[in-house]
Amino acid sequence: MRGCLRGPWIDNSDWRCDMRLTLWTYEGPPHIGSMRVATSMQDVHYVLHAPQGDTYADLLFTMIERQGKRPPVTYTTFQARDLGGDTADLVKRTVAEAAQRYQPGVMLVGESCTAELIQDQPGTLAQSMQGVEPVTMPVVPLELPAYSRKENWGASETFYHLVRSVLGGVSAAGIERTAAPSVNLLGPSVLGFRSRDNVVEVTRLLEEHGVSVNVCAPLNATAAELKRLPAAHANVCLYPEMAETTCRWLQRQFKQPVIRTVPIGVGATRDFLTDVLSTLGIDRAVDQARARLPWYSRSVDSTYLTGKRVFIFGDATHALAAARIAREEMAFEVVGLGTYSREFARQVREAATELGLTALITDDYLEVEDAVRDSAPELVLGTQMERHIAKRLGVPCALISAPFHVQDCPARYSPTMGWEGANVTFDSWVHPLMMGLEEHLLQMFQDDFEFANGAEPSHLATGVKQPEPTEVSPIPEAGVAATTQPEQDGGGTVQPATAPGDPIWLADALKELKKIPFFVRGKARSNTEKFARETGVSEISVETLYDAKAHFSR
Numbered sequence: 001m002r003g004c005l006r007g008p009w010i011d012n013s014d015w016r017c018d019m020r021l022t023l024w025t026y027e028g029p030p031h032i033g034s035m036r037v038a039t040s041m042q043d044v045h046y047v048l049h050a051p052q053g054d055t056y057a058d059l060l061f062t063m064i065e066r067q068g069k070r071p072p073v074t075y076t077t078f079q080a081r082d083l084g085g086d087t088a089d090l091v092k093r094t095v096a097e098a099a100q101r102y103q104p105g106v107m108l109v110g111e112s113c114t115a116e117l118i119q120d121q122p123g124t125l126a127q128s129m130q131g132v133e134p135v136t137m138p139v140v141p142l143e144l145p146a147y148s149r150k151e152n153w154g155a156s157e158t159f160y161h162l163v164r165s166v167l168g169g170v171s172a173a174g175i176e177r178t179a180a181p182s183v184n185l186l187g188p189s190v191l192g193f194r195s196r197d198n199v200v201e202v203t204r205l206l207e208e209h210g211v212s213v214n215v216c217a218p219l220n221a222t223a224a225e226l227k228r229l230p231a232a233h234a235n236v237c238l239y240p241e242m243a244e245t246t247c248r249w250l251q252r253q254f255k256q257p258v259i260r261t262v263p264i265g266v267g268a269t270r271d272f273l274t275d276v277l278s279t280l281g282i283d284r285a286v287d288q289a290r291a292r293l294p295w296y297s298r299s300v301d302s303t304y305l306t307g308k309r310v311f312i313f314g315d316a317t318h319a320l321a322a323a324r325i326a327r328e329e330m331a332f333e334v335v336g337l338g339t340y341s342r343e344f345a346r347q348v349r350e351a352a353t354e355l356g357l358t359a360l361i362t363d364d365y366l367e368v369e370d371a372v373r374d375s376a377p378e379l380v381l382g383t384q385m386e387r388h389i390a391k392r393l394g395v396p397c398a399l400i401s402a403p404f405h406v407q408d409c410p411a412r413y414s415p416t417m418g419w420e421g422a423n424v425t426f427d428s429w430v431h432p433l434m435m436g437l438e439e440h441l442l443q444m445f446q447d448d449f450e451f452a453n454g455a456e457p458s459h460l461a462t463g464v465k466q467p468e469p470t471e472v473s474p475i476p477e478a479g480v481a482a483t484t485q486p487e488q489d490g491g492g493t494v495q496p497a498t499a500p501g502d503p504i505w506l507a508d509a510l511k512e513l514k515k516i517p518f519f520v521r522g523k524a525r526s527n528t529e530k531f532a533r534e535t536g537v538s539e540i541s542v543e544t545l546y547d548a549k550a551h552f553s554r
Helices: 030-040 054-064 080-084 087-102 122-128 151-166 195-208 240-254 266-279 293-298 300-304 316-329 342-354 365-375 384-393 418-444 507-513 518-535 542-553
Strands: 003-005 022-024 044-049 073-075 106-111 139-141 182-186 212-217 234-237 309-314 333-339 379-382 397-399
Touching: 030 044, 030 054, 030 073, 030 106, 030 151, 044 087, 044 122, 054 073, 073 087, 087 106, 087 122, 106 122, 106 151, 122 139, 139 151, 151 240, 182 195, 182 240, 195 212, 195 266, 195 418, 234 240, 234 266, 240 316, 240 342, 266 316, 266 418, 293 418, 309 316, 309 365, 309 384, 316 333, 316 342, 316 418, 333 342, 333 365, 365 384, 379 384, 379 418, 384 397, 397 418, 507 518, 507 542, 518 542
Parallel strands: 044 073, 044 106, 106 139, 182 212, 182 234, 309 333, 309 379, 379 397
Antiparallel strands: 003 022
């Protein structure tokens, strides 16, 4: 999600400090979170005090989420010349025009990170207009500190203030619960990872066990439906990053218990249903017949997966769920665990400690790239950022969390929660590894006349010569910038790119290096070059390669 400018880094000890003028971030500013809440709901409109140019956020919903309509957001779109006048009056006019045109059930009013610097306080201005035509609907002012908080926090605060505003006059004493056992599903939203399909799957899961869904919010909810929240027997905190604050308030205000187990994976889905049934006092067995992952985990084929090294990074909810699935259900070895969700850092640190790891808590994807390289995983489970990192390092990757791209928002039914979600998760994790095995086998047999780079595809007629693929050299070791392009040696072998003064790879050593599995080849190369520099070797031969292997194996 979310491109954002960042200032230059001062620490010149970092070899990449001159490249950190602009970085992609895992989360956008908090007003993007507010837009997610407004766009998720049916009759909520958001007036955003923002300059021209900040309307780029619309593309997140129309392009990535594949929505057929623009988000319900009206921008003040002030320009530089407006700063010399009364921008507060511009806010009032925009609020009045939006109220008259759209007539929403509730109006949110806030400001972007740029507009925050002007200090117009648009929420307060709009609230002063409430009750006066045409602003007859409730107005919820949003004060979101853009320079200290980010998108998920902004979404959480917006949802909390919206629910609290709608239920402000409701007394706990007059609440009647639904006749049949029911729960609220809280937290699903647009731009949440597979939220649309997860709501369908979890609703089906609950109905199979005699529990109905009272309200699902904010996704597809109306302001009127929010008033029905207290009627449920319990609240399911389906996405804690969005709903944790709201769930705590509803628990205090209306004595509704909170179910915090997120049903991602077979074990978590079983625990989720157990929590729901016990909380609601339903005596019923959990049926997991639709889950196919346990069957595969008991099969002979699954032994190929045992011990695979995986690196996990994403929002806290999905990173924690992935770590449990990887360890308990897939028999993977988790070699890295981290999150960009600083609000949930404690939970991630505790999970990492149980795995014997140190959690990586950061929103800098360059730090994540260093951690992935150092841990040498065979599979990366992460976000859109980690997919790019894994591609650079030549490691398979599966997405488990936002931020994601349009290709990770499938048109087909593809949940990640419940029994079907466990099946989808299994497929998305195993397929990259299977392809990795195939690539490894192709590399092992690359000298065979049928598999050599210059060989004709077997399905084409004889004599149809295909262009030879270009060798892609491994990523340089951190601290060593690649300054030259790969060069052909006298025998036609492509040499890896090196910096001036670095040892040169001889053709026989390069050929031997290419026999090493792709997912550890980069580490083998960097260790060999490090060994050569430390021992004063200027040309890396096969003997140097194996001497380095023996040195680092000690």
